[in-house]
Amino acid sequence: METKDALRQRRSVKVFDPNRQVTDEQLAELFELTTLAPSAWNFQHYQFIVVRDPEYKKRLREAAMGQEKVEQASVTIVVCGDLHAYKRARRVAEEFADKGFYGPNGKEKVEAQARLMYDTYAKNPQKAREEALRSASLAAMSLMVAAQDMGLATCPMIGFDPEKVRKVVKMPGHLFPAMLISLGYEGDFDLPRCARLPLNEVVQIDRYGKAFNPES
Numbered sequence: 001m002e003t004k005d006a007l008r009q010r011r012s013v014k015v016f017d018p019n020r021q022v023t024d025e026q027l028a029e030l031f032e033l034t035t036l037a038p039s040a041w042n043f044q045h046y047q048f049i050v051v052r053d054p055e056y057k058k059r060l061r062e063a064a065m066g067q068e069k070v071e072q073a074s075v076t077i078v079v080c081g082d083l084h085a086y087k088r089a090r091r092v093a094e095e096f097a098d099k100g101f102y103g104p105n106g107k108e109k110v111e112a113q114a115r116l117m118y119d120t121y122a123k124n125p126q127k128a129r130e131e132a133l134r135s136a137s138l139a140a141m142s143l144m145v146a147a148q149d150m151g152l153a154t155c156p157m158i159g160f161d162p163e164k165v166r167k168v169v170k171m172p173g174h175l176f177p178a179m180l181i182s183l184g185y186e187g188d189f190d191l192p193r194c195a196r197l198p199l200n201e202v203v204q205i206d207r208y209g210k211a212f213n214p215e216s
């Protein structure tokens, strides 16, 4: 499938087929594609908790305002942001140096670069959280587009109680739930897509106030 088609056809599917399951092989391919998403300094500030046990799905549904798709879909993925991703700073800096991103004699820069990356977030928890939410969200979008390409349906969700979700999946304190994504096969869902704002309401050229009006 063309990426353009995947973007055009992706929907937030509200009804899933409860009888069709996603396999481990499909999940492996999906997460291999998902983790190719960009992240600041390649820290990969995310974890994915795939909830597929019926009992866990039931409890997750209760934590997600009773949304039926959480239980109906083959799996519901808790996309978590990782507040401690910066602790991988040295590993990341070493790979950057090994792969030539720091130029010649890059090894000599590892210490300073690792310290810079580490301190940026260790000293600013709000920045660490924003970065984690950004990276987790970019990965979530990649996951949904990849799923579309694989013939699977998704629905992202923010309708949940974060502390209840944390309890259900036993999430440690350095993670937080960024969103849930139900994943599976589309069921009897035929609602049309809601309209998008016209481009001249969301795209500005050069400065705010100069709306984009493409010549057609």
Ligand SMILES: Cc1cc2nc3c(=O)[nH]c(=O)nc-3n(C[C@H](O)[C@H](O)[C@H](O)COP(=O)(O)O)c2cc1C
Pocket (backbone or CB within 6 Å): 010, 011, 012, 013, 014, 067, 155, 156, 157, 158, 159, 160, 179, 193, 194
């Ligand atoms: C961050 C986020 C949270 C959302 N939360 C929910 C949700 O809790 N339940 C739900 O049914 N849909 C949820 N949606 C889906 C949106 O309603 C949907 O993306 C929007 O209406 C556009 O429809 P489309 O994705 O089918 O084009 C969410 C979408 C996003 C991006």
